[in-house]
Amino acid sequence: MLDTWSLRVLLEVGRRGSFSGAAEALSMTQPAVSRQIATLERRTGVTLFHRRPRGVQPTEAGLAAIEQAEAVLNGMSLFETRLRAFTTAEAGTVRVAAFPSAATRFVPESFRRFAAARPAVELSLTVGGEGLMEGAIDVDLRTSWDAAPEPGLEVLDLFEDELLVALPAEHPLAAAERVRLADLADEPWIDGTHPDCLGPIAELAAAMGRAPRISHLCDDWNGRQGLVAAGVGVMLYPSIAGRAVRADIRLVEPSPRLPARRISAVFLPARGRPPAVSAYLEVLREMGEAYGRMAPTSRLP
Structure with a gap:
């Protein structure tokens, strides 16, 4: 199996048109680059470069190999970037379930704020949905009128809803x-x-x-x-x-005022929770703090 370093050497030789130019770009010696290409040719069974007095020129097979090497290396880079994004809450999916009145303004506003900071994260809303324990949703907005959350779930209390x-x-x-x-x-x-x-x-x-x-x-x-x-x-x-x-x-x-109901976000424990979900919960926490300080008739105008 070919390794990515061999592909990188191949790509640099093709770009520079010489072993010495590739060696300088890769901080290698010219003989080391020459041996790397020779090994690659031996393993693939094709000649990749014509050796000239002043450099090298890709063969037809070499041009195809360079093109493919570039695609592979770019794909590997994208692979690493996308996985890194999942560890930094810059990608992924957050699936939210909410009751109808929460879905009118509160949840859409939370989506707007979250998307402004992390536009690559996909957001979805289900009204009246279930499936937190089954993994179908990530965050479930509930009220204190609901039954107590199932054992093993975590709860973030947001505010008192008048x-x-x-x-x-x-x-x-x-x-x-x-x-x-x-x-x-x-x-x-x-x-x-x-x-x-x-x-x-x-x-x-x-x-x-x-x-x-x-x-x-x-x-x-x-x-x-x-x-x-x-x-x-x-x-x-x-x-x-x-x-x-x-x-x-x-x-x-x-x-007289009627007893307020408590609004909470219910979700799975932190272990294994995608970073994007944790980032969304932080948006809910910040909104809950601000929302709780506002008069009921002025919330989310």
């Missing part, structure tokens, strides 16, 4: 910054898919003085907003979704 109330723009209370939940006791409520739902209904019921009257169930995030805009009900609106709300909906703070 709940707002979404009202139709024409609602009598829509112009207020804060609304008493007791004043919404007779309103029809729209519920949705966990964890973008009414959550701990007992606490909402205690604040209103009665259990919420759920008039519509809708699994689609945009569909739920459409129902609110149509005036057929009101809904809880998690602040993680930011201001990604229809123009015909108003967000107000409930009084």
Whole structure:
């Protein structure tokens, strides 16, 4: 089997047109370069260079060998570069699963920030996906309303996600910054898919003085907003979704405030974790710290 050093000597002789020129470029002696080419010719069974009084000239076989040697060496260089990139978080794939309200603004913003620093890393988003334990995803965004993470997984707590109330723009209370939940006791409520739902209904019921009257169930995030805009009900609106709300909906703070839900990133342990995934988790950590300091109505405008 030919070694890469022999190919490098071959390439330099072809480029320089002489053994002495190649020897100088490679910090070798001229006899050593000559022996290297002779050995290569003997092993391949073809003459690679015509020896001339003032240098050497590639044969037809030599031209083909030089072209192939260059391709092999470039391929080896690319091989090393790409593997090195995986150890420096400059390449690879990060697969994220998130619930619908997190996928509206928070996750896209995290992708924007991450891609600005590491454009070669491929990012993918699955809404409501599973497969962390099976290796189908790398990071799973969850809330404290979910069950405890499976044993062996690591958790990065990001921030406390406060709940707002979404009202139709024409609602009598829509112009207020804060609304008493007791004043919404007779309103029809729209519920949705966990964890973008009414959550701990007992606490909402205690604040209103009665259990919420759920008039519509809708699994689609945009569909739920459409129902609110149509005036057929009101809904809880998690602040993680930011201001990604229809123009015909108003967000107000409930009084009393409902218990916030904790947003966390769940992922596999560090051992064997691709560096790109660890780098993405750092972006989430930084965003979580900043997001937690902001008022719920001003997050991610």
